[in-house]
Amino acid sequence: MPEVSKEIDLELLAGLLPVSTLSNLQRFRQSYQLDGEIFECLRLDQLHPTLSGNKFFKLLGHLEAFRSSGRSRLLSFGGRWSNHLHALAHAAAHLDVPSMAMVLGYPEQPLTETLRDCQRQGMALYFCNRKQYQQRYDETWRQTLSDQYDAWIIPEGGDGEAGVRGFELLQPSVIGYDEVWVAAGTGTSAIGLAENMLPSQTLVIVNAVQDQGALAERLASLSLKPRWRFADCPYSLRFGKLTPEQRQLMERADVVDLPLDPVYTVRLLSAFLHARQRGKVSDNSLLIHSGGLQGRRGMSF
Numbered sequence: 001m002p003e004v005s006k007e008i009d010l011e012l013l014a015g016l017l018p019v020s021t022l023s024n025l026q027r028f029r030q031s032y033q034l035d036g037e038i039f040e041c042l043r044l045d046q047l048h049p050t051l052s053g054n055k056f057f058k059l060l061g062h063l064e065a066f067r068s069s070g071r072s073r074l075l076s077f078g079g080r081w082s083n084h085l086h087a088l089a090h091a092a093a094h095l096d097v098p099s100m101a102m103v104l105g106y107p108e109q110p111l112t113e114t115l116r117d118c119q120r121q122g123m124a125l126y127f128c129n130r131k132q133y134q135q136r137y138d139e140t141w142r143q144t145l146s147d148q149y150d151a152w153i154i155p156e157g158g159d160g161e162a163g164v165r166g167f168e169l170l171q172p173s174v175i176g177y178d179e180v181w182v183a184a185g186t187g188t189s190a191i192g193l194a195e196n197m198l199p200s201q202t203l204v205i206v207n208a209v210q211d212q213g214a215l216a217e218r219l220a221s222l223s224l225k226p227r228w229r230f231a232d233c234p235y236s237l238r239f240g241k242l243t244p245e246q247r248q249l250m251e252r253a254d255v256v257d258l259p260l261d262p263v264y265t266v267r268l269l270s271a272f273l274h275a276r277q278r279g280k281v282s283d284n285s286l287l288i289h290s291g292g293l294q295g296r297r298g299m300s301f
Ligand SMILES: Cc1ncc(COP(=O)(O)O)c(C=O)c1O
Pocket: 053, 054, 058, 083, 084, 157, 183, 184, 185, 186, 187, 188, 189, 190, 261, 264, 265, 290, 291, 292, 293
């Protein structure tokens, strides 16, 4: 596996995905033609049915940190359709580690299909109301949870320093493009990609959440290697709410066999095509498909 640095725990990798798959991620690059535009997309959603998209890369460093922590359990946070919890439950089950989740929601609500999958993988679910869930970054609460359950805490969405480590595996797939386009929530994936790009490249970030400028501030405080910018957003930013145009784009993308998730990748492609049609995108660009297709079960077409 020549392209992967020795610092990545190969034994851990092999427990999650075939090492042969990870040594040739470039093969997930595919060309598409949609709305008159031709473009390339790195279909990380095809990596694995559950550990798909950015999830595997974000979890890797956290799982490494867990292994050296001496804790016996993994604990994280997420919403009722969380792609992150879905992937974590699978990874933990695969590595034979107990997992638990603090979920924003109420126990009397019917379980979503995402949470049902998590439970099936053995993840224990604890529901939190909005007020309690807001404390998910509070160090005191996290320490209490960690001590109470002997748990290693992974931040919501796999955020944090450990969350960027696994993106090293993507370096050979992104080098060579003028622009790399990625959707952002916490921004962990964007930062992880940036660490593996060159100063001559540009990272274009499509922010899928309304965060009152928090991500912009965070990125501005880092000295990222490549140039970077936020894409113009031709869409509504109500998290999880699709406009009719976005639904139609998902349908057109389905036709060319490019399934999109309803939160991140639909916004990525919409912003990309919007910019392309205005001549604002290099012809030599790569879109990162960050997965999330399990979340489509939460939308009714
Ligand atoms: C499918 C998908 N794409 C993109 C993102 C955004 O990634 P990040 O939080 O690393 O910015 C997420 C959130 O984790 C996601 O689930």
